[in-house]
Amino acid sequence: MSTTHPGNTLDALPAPEDRPGPEDRPAPDALPEQQRIRLGGVTREEVLTLAGAAGGSLGLDWLLYERILPFSGAFGFLLCWYLLFLALYAVAGRLQWDALTVRERLATALAWSSGLLVLAVIGDQIGYVLYRGLDAARHLNFFTESMRSTAALDPITSGGCLHAVVGSLEQLGMATLFSVPLGILTAVFLVESGSTRRGARLVKPVRVLVEAMTALPSIVAGLFVLGVVILTLGVEKSGFAASLALTVMMMPIVTRAAEVVVRLVPGTLKEASYALGASQWRTVWHVVLPTARPGLTTAVVLGMARGVGETSPVLLTAGFTTRLNLDAFHDNQASLPLFIWNYVKQPYPDMVARAFAGGLTLMAVVLILFVTARVLGRHRTPSERRTRRPLRATAATAATASAANKAAQVAN
Amino acid sequence: MTETAQPPYPAAEFGDGTTDPPTIPLPPVPADGAPGGPSDGPSGGPSDGSSHGPSHGPSNGLSGLETRDLTAWFGQRKVLERVSLQMRAGEITALIGPSGCGKSTYLRILNRMHEMVRGAALAGEVLLDGEDVYATGRRPAEVRRRIGMVFQRPNPFPAMSLYDNVISGLKLAGIKASRDERDHLVESSLRQAGLWDEVSNRLGTPGGALSGGQQQRLCIARSLAVSPEILLMDEPCSALDPTSTRRIEETIAELRHRLTIVIVTHNMQQAQRVSQSCAFFLASHDTPGRIVEAGPTERLFTSPADPRTADYVNGRFG
Numbered sequence A: 001m002s003t004t005h006p007g008n009t010l011d012a013l014p015a016p017e018d019r020p021g022p023e024d025r026p027a028p029d030a031l032p033e034q035q036r037i038r039l040g041g042v043t044r045e046e047v048l049t050l051a052g053a054a055g056g057s058l059g060l061d062w063l064l065y066e067r068i069l070p071f072s073g074a075f076g077f078l079l080c081w082y083l084l085f086l087a088l089y090a091v092a093g094r095l096q097w098d099a100l101t102v103r104e105r106l107a108t109a110l111a112w113s114s115g116l117l118v119l120a121v122i123g124d125q126i127g128y129v130l131y132r133g134l135d136a137a138r139h140l141n142f143f144t145e146s147m148r149s150t151a152a153l154d155p156i157t158s159g160g161c162l163h164a165v166v167g168s169l170e171q172l173g174m175a176t177l178f179s180v181p182l183g184i185l186t187a188v189f190l191v192e193s194g195s196t197r198r199g200a201r202l203v204k205p206v207r208v209l210v211e212a213m214t215a216l217p218s219i220v221a222g223l224f225v226l227g228v229v230i231l232t233l234g235v236e237k238s239g240f241a242a243s244l245a246l247t248v249m250m251m252p253i254v255t256r257a258a259e260v261v262v263r264l265v266p267g268t269l270k271e272a273s274y275a276l277g278a279s280q281w282r283t284v285w286h287v288v289l290p291t292a293r294p295g296l297t298t299a300v301v302l303g304m305a306r307g308v309g310e311t312s313p314v315l316l317t318a319g320f321t322t323r324l325n326l327d328a329f330h331d332n333q334a335s336l337p338l339f340i341w342n343y344v345k346q347p348y349p350d351m352v353a354r355a356f357a358g359g360l361t362l363m364a365v366v367l368i369l370f371v372t373a374r375v376l377g378r379h380r381t382p383s384e385r386r387t388r389r390p391l392r393a394t395a396a397t398a399a400t401a402s403a404a405n406k407a408a409q410v411a412n
Numbered sequence B: 001m002t003e004t005a006q007p008p009y010p011a012a013e014f015g016d017g018t019t020d021p022p023t024i025p026l027p028p029v030p031a032d033g034a035p036g037g038p039s040d041g042p043s044g045g046p047s048d049g050s051s052h053g054p055s056h057g058p059s060n061g062l063s064g065l066e067t068r069d070l071t072a073w074f075g076q077r078k079v080l081e082r083v084s085l086q087m088r089a090g091e092i093t094a095l096i097g098p099s100g101c102g103k104s105t106y107l108r109i110l111n112r113m114h115e116m117v118r119g120a121a122l123a124g125e126v127l128l129d130g131e132d133v134y135a136t137g138r139r140p141a142e143v144r145r146r147i148g149m150v151f152q153r154p155n156p157f158p159a160m161s162l163y164d165n166v167i168s169g170l171k172l173a174g175i176k177a178s179r180d181e182r183d184h185l186v187e188s189s190l191r192q193a194g195l196w197d198e199v200s201n202r203l204g205t206p207g208g209a210l211s212g213g214q215q216q217r218l219c220i221a222r223s224l225a226v227s228p229e230i231l232l233m234d235e236p237c238s239a240l241d242p243t244s245t246r247r248i249e250e251t252i253a254e255l256r257h258r259l260t261i262v263i264v265t266h267n268m269q270q271a272q273r274v275s276q277s278c279a280f281f282l283a284s285h286d287t288p289g290r291i292v293e294a295g296p297t298e299r300l301f302t303s304p305a306d307p308r309t310a311d312y313v314n315g316r317f318g
């Protein structure tokens, strides 16, 4: 920097960080930038070995598959390639490194490749749905119209999934409204009531039940609501009935995820709360739940993710319609999974494209829900409004307040 | 001294049970009169300052605390036996003794935190202003509000701002207060705890965003905000550096005129600096904790009656 020359008196007010240091000691930035030691990282020989093994195995695999062995098929080809790659990598590695290093590197390669595999599968799914669904999702009408006046062979520029989006959101919203308080309360019960002898006796069966419910096949949840609520209690097939079925699916997931985070709240915080004269439930409400809030959000998100994609409970309880039905309590109501299920089995390419576009929409809805929940679940940022206390005025009043306090104590 | 150990207090009779923290049924007390052997003089009734009758009368508007024949169990294990001690109003009482002798247990019995441990039991009396804290029908929450507690590790509520931390006692006890009252309470509590100047311009930041010593003073402010009559402190400085320790000791000394303080400490100099009375607890591997000697701090440190006290305060064991 040029401003660090000593004796630069013309600069009336140099910025503090640019002010020249004492004459005898060089300013810090006069010294050359220090070379940082390379920590970890990969060397060129590692990368080349990896690339060589990958390339070599690909060639070998091609030779085997296309020229020698009587096999064919992409899956076998990829699997073979992977196995050959591991073998080649191990051999090439053994030529330069000792056995321990080779094992270490192989383990790293395995871990990385399984991670990449998961990414690839997800990418493939999204990409495929995108590819198939873009035909329909390209047209704005897909998001603004229902399928009410669209016949089987109508062009792709008519009809859409608006009714299904509305149905999905209403059903999921209601199911969340039912299952989240229920699930969190159950979690609190499981954690807090275990400390008394009476509670401990009830906690165990409840936990077993909740665990069993997580494994409940979703079609059974649908049958349960169909049998009890629709056929016995006489509620009509509607979004409301569907949301009840979704609640049955979501509640155990929310409960189990919430129980874990509620249990993680440090006991010292609860003790602090009790020592201030709080009751158990005030402690839960004011200390335990706020402290566990980020984790609780995850629990809610997990539950919603489970609920939004459920097809079979909705199929039995909501009916299906092509019209937009805003009223969740009366008449059939479509939802996105039902929309997909209904159109993907039709023999018309445009209908199948609409189904894939519906899948795309469903993924977008899930993404939006996730992001919203994450944002809501963060600890509130420091509320700055509280920092502007009336500081000057209160010095005197504080004295009077403590005096009054003392007076009150003397009085009683 | 009284001869009968009190019967155990059945937990089912505390309050209505729905709003209180869980209370644990206390197991039956072994037949009394068990302490036969080692109860030679200093264990039960000290022959010094703490034995001059039921003089728990608040002389200066402050409340005193007294225990009589307090015995405590964890499951079948007896950890305290017939501890009688008077903590006089407006004084700072220090509890000293080697690790594991039951000081924390004793302190937690005083404000009914002991019964929150599963399998915990006790016998004896704890008198706050002459009234038994464990009397039938007395709500633990009410006792805890009158007898505040500061823990060894600072434990501010991380999900609350500094401001909310200080007034958390109001919220947790369900006390309504207007905005102005709360503002004043926050300022006066923080001033009493000696923290106001350091945090007054950032009351909105979360409770965890302070240094350890500041967090501990925040916890003190939090306890003071519900205006307790007694403040129990369990090694409040053990996690802190000398400077923070000094600040907290100053705070304690200033608080002395407003409330009665009981402090557990492993630091002999600290006990000498801050306390007026002192009690020395001791337990050996097979006997439960007892008070070996109690009395004015100065006497305990300069001319202790019991050789074990002399050894301990001079750092020869423990």
Ligand SMILES: Nc1ncnc2c1ncn2[C@@H]1O[C@H](COP(=O)(O)OP(=O)(O)OP(=O)(O)O)[C@@H](O)[C@H]1O
Pocket: B074, B079, B097, B098, B099, B100, B101, B102, B103, B104, B105, B106, B117
């Ligand atoms: N929750 C508990 N369950 C069972 N035993 C316990 C429990 N808490 C403490 N104890 C036992 O009770 C005895 C007294 O413990 P306490 O915590 O009161 O000691 P202390 O004097 O505070 O020690 P320190 O100075 O190390 O804090 C110890 O022997 C301890 O093992």
Ligand SMILES: [Mg+2]
Pocket: B103, B104, B105, B234
């Ligand atoms: Mg302790």
